[in-house]
Amino acid sequence: MDSYDQRREELEAANLPLFHGFHEYLIAKRVGKRVSCDHIDRLEFFANVYLIDYQDQGLAEGFDEVSDFLGSWFIRKATWSDERSLLANVETFQKFYDYLHSVGSLDKERHQELRALIESSKGRWLRYLKRYNDPSIDIDDVWDPEELGEAELGDEAGESEGEVHLVLMLSGKAARHFKVASSKLPKADDFVGEGHWSSCWRCDLVAEHVPSKTRYFMLTNARTLYSIIVPNSDHRIESLVSMFSQILEQEIGKFDGELVWPPGGTFSLVRGQPRSLIGSQNELIRCALDLFAKPDPSLEVLCSELNQTPMFAIEEVIPRTAFEKHLAADPPCFLESGSRIIPFPGASPN
Incomplete structure (x- = not known):
């Protein structure tokens, strides 16, 4: 056995306990066997291909090489790399x-x-990926900071701490109600995936109460499918976001209590959504309509029942459980005091 093969064998053997430990951790967190295996496959590729072949390191030493891996190597070397x-x-x-x-x-x-x-x-890694796959951009310019420009490097150009950007995807029905011209909105692809998991939501119409002319809209978090149903009787998008912000504050308060609002914050309306998210929200809407059919349903009870219903459009997920886990593991921002806050905007749109 030559020195390379021996070195590889030693590093692979050293990586195994970390793979096993991580897998047991995921199972204990009830991530699910299939999803756990997917995580292990991705970690093995990083450790046994990138770290060993290109960095001559084991996972215990090179675990923090995430930036070069996802920001460059994975984009260039993995033929399946996409958003x-x-x-x-x-x-x-x-x-x-x-x-x-x-x-x-x-x-x-x-x-x-x-x-x-x-x-x-x-967000920057996703921009690199998009530029790498754009035939009009010279390969030598993909990672060039000057070619990217300061506007594209917002996360490095000094965005204000505490400023929050909410991405709100509108369905066709929601866009018509709020008198928004969908064709003039930016595409969701330019925003989705760049912000925090808590930033991206989709809005669709659920039902209408004809006597009061009140329509009910569902706002669904793209990552967890956690949904909030908001009544709206006018056609101002600002009113929807304002009410959504207030209700979201109450909802998050049920999980960890402390929530502080920043002085600013913006939101973007976008068009075009992932089909998987549309399918999941359609499933949620069908469940909501069944719950609406019950005698005198309150929105609070309806949303509570809805978020505890298993969804199957993508994979089995209970929205409340997923939302609670994400809040516990990755709240949207840090405070200097060490406590965590969940900031969301109640400001007017750009």
Whole structure:
């Protein structure tokens, strides 16, 4: 056996305990066997291909090489690299760092640094991916900061701390109600995936109460499918966002209590949504309509029951459980005091 094969064998053997430990951690967190295996597959590719072949490191030493891996190597070398696979890797790294922290291999400060690095960088990685796959852009210019421009590097150009950007995807019915010209809205592809998991929501019409001319809209979080139903009797999009913000504050308060609002904040209306999200929300709407049919349903009770109903459009997920886990593992921002807050905007749109 030559030195390369021996070195590879040693590093692969050293990686195995981390794979096993991570898998047991995911199972204990009730992630599900299939999803757990997907996370392990992605981690094995990072550790046994990228780290060993290109960095000559094991996972215990090179676990924090996430930026070069997802921001460059994965985009160039993985033939299957696309937005979905890159974001799936982002989630794997987040969970893996949570695991390392849980077993004491990563102290609190380093854990927070790595989570913050991923959160601040994933939008840029997605832009790199988009540019790499754009035939009109010279390959040498894909990672060129000057070619990207400061406007595209918002996460490095000094965005204000605490400023929140909410992405609201409108269905055709919602756009017509709020008198928004869908064709003039930017595409969701330019926004979805760049913000925090809590930032992206889709709005669709659920039902209408004819006597009062009140329409009920469902706002569904793209990552967890957690849904809030909001009544609206006028056609101002600002009124929808304002009411949504107030109700969301109440909902999050049920989970961890403290919620502080920043002085500013913006939101973008976008068109075009992932088909998987549309399918999931359609399933939620069907459940909501069944619940609306019950005698005198209150919105609070209706939403509570809705979010505890298993969804199957993508994979089995209970929205409330998924939302609660994400809030516990990755709240939207840090405070200097060490406590976590959930900021959302109640401001007028750009």
